């Protein structure tokens with residue numbers, strides 16, 4: 001990514017405390033980093049450290065206790081159609097069919113698309129996600145993997161400028177996961193978006209991202225930011241590259257160190 005690209009998402013000294021019965025619990029601590037236009041940034045760190053909270057702030061669902069997150073220079077105040085959010089679960093409306101779920105966002109006034117174009121987009125994403133034969137099915141009649149593909153189709157279809165993804169492929173089997181990763185890269189290649197992805201998979205983070213932000217055990221602070229030294233488009237055989245393996249070992253080591261720090265914290269608290 002060239003440094004001339006404008007900054008789209010900016011974490012500016014963001015801290016978050018959540019109230020608990022023992023007083024405030026710090027979840028994010030002075031987090032600052034930027035995501036530039038067209039970048040794909042993954043956040044990786046131990047379970048429960050505060051990654052989803054980071055995404056929730058960008059999504060407009062959580063307000064920082066101090067500091068701010070800026071979208072194109074303006075503090076995030078609320079959710080908006082410019083941000084497509086994909087969670088690990090709950091991404092579909094159970095009372096709508098596959099077709100209606102994908103169509104839903106296209107009918108909302110903020111991103112209203114003319115009917116003829118709408119139909120074309122719905123068809124395109126049903127086909128891409130392998131859901132064409134299930135257009136009239138309700139989510140309860142789909143497998144978990146298909147429901148997740150539907151959630152992804154819904155988010156892609158409205159062509160948001162920002163994709164915020166929290167473990168979007170975590171519940172998929174290995175083969176579907178890999179297909180979904182390639183499809184995401186393909187969609188980004190044609191639509192060009194700015195992406196923030198939360199994942200537990202170091203492999204996935206390296207394969208997809210242009211940069212990886214490694215965060216510490218809770219409270220999440222920036223441990224390090226790694227530039228991924230591979231260009232786009234990417235292909236499956238990248239997983240076999242020696243540099244890929246080196247980077248994977250390095251990042252796994254960092255994440256394991258943070259898990260160890262988390263375990264030490266837990267022991268201290270139980271003393």
Ligand SMILES: Nc1ncnc2c1ncn2[C@@H]1O[C@H](COP(=O)(O)OP(=O)(O)OP(=O)(O)O)[C@@H](O)[C@H]1O
Nearest residue numbers: 018019027045046047048049050051052053054218
């Ligand atoms: N709205 C909230 N109110 C109170 N506590 C919260 C709230 N949201 C999250 N937490 C707590 O903040 C901590 C960090 O949660 P968060 O979901 O951000 O972590 P995470 O890194 O995404 O976890 P995982 O990797 O397991 O998904 C957890 O202890 C969680 O219980």
